[in-house]
Amino acid sequence: MPLLSNAELARIFYEIADLLEIKGELVYKAVAYRRVADAIERSPVEVARAYREHRPPRLVGVGAAIAEKLEELADTGRLAYLERLRGEVPRTLLELLAVPGVGPRTVHTLHERLGIADLDDLRRAAEAGALRSVRGMTERTEQAILAGIAGLARMPTRMRLGQAARLVEKVAEALASTPGLVRLEAAGSFRRRVPTIGDIDLLAASGDPRALADRFVALASVEKVLAHGPHKSAVQLNEGRQVDLMIAPPGSYGSFLVHFTGSKAHNVRLRAIARERGWSLSEHGFVRLGPDGEPLTGEAAETRTFPDEESVYGFLDLPWIEPELREDRGEIEAAMAARGADGRLPKDPGRGALPTLIQVADLRGDCHVHSDWSDGVHAIEVMAEAARQRGYSWIVLTDHSVGLGIARGLDVERVLAQREVLRALNARYQREETEGRAPEVTPRDGFRVLHGVELEIRADATLDFDDALLASFDVVVASLHQGRRQSARQLTERVLAAIHSPHVDIIAHPSGRMLTGRDELPLEWEIVYAEAARTGTLLEINGSDNRLDLDDERARRARDMGCRLVISSDAHRIAELDFVAYGVDMARRGWIGAGEVINTGSRDELLAWVAAKPDRVLRRGAA
């Protein structure tokens, strides 16, 4: 019986929650199941395996009833309770929840009253004007539902970070000159740098909210106005994306920003802390609660508002928490560690157990860059010059090896020819540095292009070049593009073959995922991390906004297992050198500091690390 993954378990509990809600059960029952689904999804342990081995982890929200269900799922992969629910509530009803404006209560009513069981039924009923027979529904409701169903078909998938960034910039620019505007920025999952973004949440502070909201809904790119109020408006742009605009008074901007940055799980924790201390927290700030747990009114009423986030966290005796960490993955506990023995934040508070996160400015080079020698767009000198202008101390040129024919991979002769080009280029850099003609940003140790390769790990687990040639590169980056359909065992063996080579220094985009529709490879991750850590093989956080691989959680786990990481752009053109910023985003979401990433060090440090690999591999036998 194959083991269910945490993601699969979470899906099951989310489905139970939806089914219960449609059934009309107590909403808190559904809430309880969703909370557990959340907890499982973010759990670092394999929940099903742990249950099967009779050492269930402590998960918040799991009581006797749900523990029993987890046991059943772990042992049999099935759940009688879910199957019974599915029998009572047609599964196709769940699809109706995707229609905007249709929630569980509406689905319940439509099913009870009109026998509507799927999207087709709903469309036919709306077209026939049958919905208005239900209390609370009119012809307008029918039109809205039809429009919603039509919209589902051309619903765009989630945005990549890069797409979201362009959209934010566009809207912000169009609103920038609005009278009264004090401040405007993106909050939500975009600010937390989640790999993919559903819709954009903008937060503004303005002296004239009405004017700002009016301007927002009248933007040329707006197709449809979804909501239009003085505090909150929402639009759908013509490319299908939704943008929400919240408008805060400047004096309470801090709590608004916390609230709309989320995550929801993080906010729930903050509100619980506030409540323990006798305050209710919302986007508007803190409201004093009476002994009955209700806000005090009249004379006794008391509120606290803050213009910045630091003060909001400070009021709860917490240091400010970076947006990237706000996922309730331990950041609250880490922040609480900054409190003194009296439970208060000291005068000059430290960061508690919060990590000092890496920043883009910490990077001193890029270990994964292509040129027009393989599938890149720009010439070597052009890529190199762009990198030099960024103030880097090096790039590693990593054109593909011959096995990746589709990318015009280099054979031995072209590798050697390319090396001559680099020799001449580096000689030129050295002359310029000696003569003081190098760009001002050039670091003290100068700028060099190191010779590397993106080495194909072949389908039969052999490497594309022989050891002698591999040994002649400064840095070898190995990756796997072909034979993706093999079993987890085979794929893992191929990655391990690269890790165990004394010449392979970096595993690039280890999971092989593409956010635009290519799933992760099913690797045996714990083994990969352990062997990478033992041999000192670096694991890449690929910053291409379509890859983001390793992602935040894998990077964190790898680091915890002792791996060192490298953040690379995988640039195929000069503009893509900026992709490292998204890689840094993933690292920050993974609680990673500059010291755990090799390309924050000097060129010498990188080369020394690489040179030591054969020893580390050899030590294997001795261990």
Added chain:
DNA sequence: GCCGTTTTCGGCCCGACTGTTTTCAGTCG
């Protein structure tokens, strides 16, 4: 369904917007 320096019941995070409800429920984030 879960949980308890508000523990075995009665809560469960909080508020804006919409539509049609003449006082509020449903949806959404």
